[in-house]
Amino acid sequence: MPWFKGNIHSHTTNSDGDSSPQHVAAWYKDNGYDFVVLSDHNHLSILDDAEKNNDKWPLLIPGEEVTVRKIGIDAAALHIGGIALSEVIMPGSYESNTDGINDIVSKINKQDGLASINHPNYQWWVSSDDIKHSTEKIWAFEIFNGHMHANNYGSLNSMSTE
Numbered sequence: 001m002p003w004f005k006g007n008i009h010s011h012t013t014n015s016d017g018d019s020s021p022q023h024v025a026a027w028y029k030d031n032g033y034d035f036v037v038l039s040d041h042n043h044l045s046i047l048d049d050a051e052k053n054n055d056k057w058p059l060l061i062p063g064e065e066v067t068v069r070k071i072g073i074d075a076a077a078l079h080i081g082g083i084a085l086s087e088v089i090m091p092g093s094y095e096s097n098t099d100g101i102n103d104i105v106s107k108i109n110k111q112d113g114l115a116s117i118n119h120p121n122y123q124w125w126v127s128s129d130d131i132k133h134s135t136e137k138i139w140a141f142e143i144f145n146g147h148m149h150a151n152n153y154g155s156l157n158s159m160s161t162e
């Protein structure tokens with residue numbers, strides 16, 4: 001098997017990205033990517049005729065970034081990537097991060113999708129214990145995210161994502 005270059009976490013104007021889905025897909029094609037997931041928040045960004053347009057877009061895999069909140073706390077949320085989904089998964093509010101991870105990841109797994117914990121250190125939303133205590137099969141988590149609040153390298157009191 002050859003290696004394939006892809007991105008499983010990107011945003012478009014269908015959520016908080018600044019470019020259209022068509023433009024984002026074309027950028028990845030122009031920059032040598034084999035596949036991309038337009039993982040807009042709580043939204044499946046699918047382009048019509050994606051298979052017919054493989055000369056201008058890479059392979060487009062349907063997916064989304066699902067928002068998980070703690071009950072009563074609107075400002076903080078964690079994000080779970082759902083890759084290769086057939087139906088959108090709605091955001092939810094839970095007693096704990098682990099409850100939220102278990103519920104959303106199980107919904108992703110039921111669709112035979114792949115679940116990824118995105119930017120776990122973003123504003124310190126997710127701890128390693130939240131992930132360790134999850135009973136569902138998590139496929140991956142992000143080690144690096146380019147957002148300025150991703151805290152990839154940890155702090156004196158918190159582990160790095162690596």
Ligand SMILES: [Zn+2]
Nearest residue numbers: 065079118119
């Ligand atoms: Zn996110």
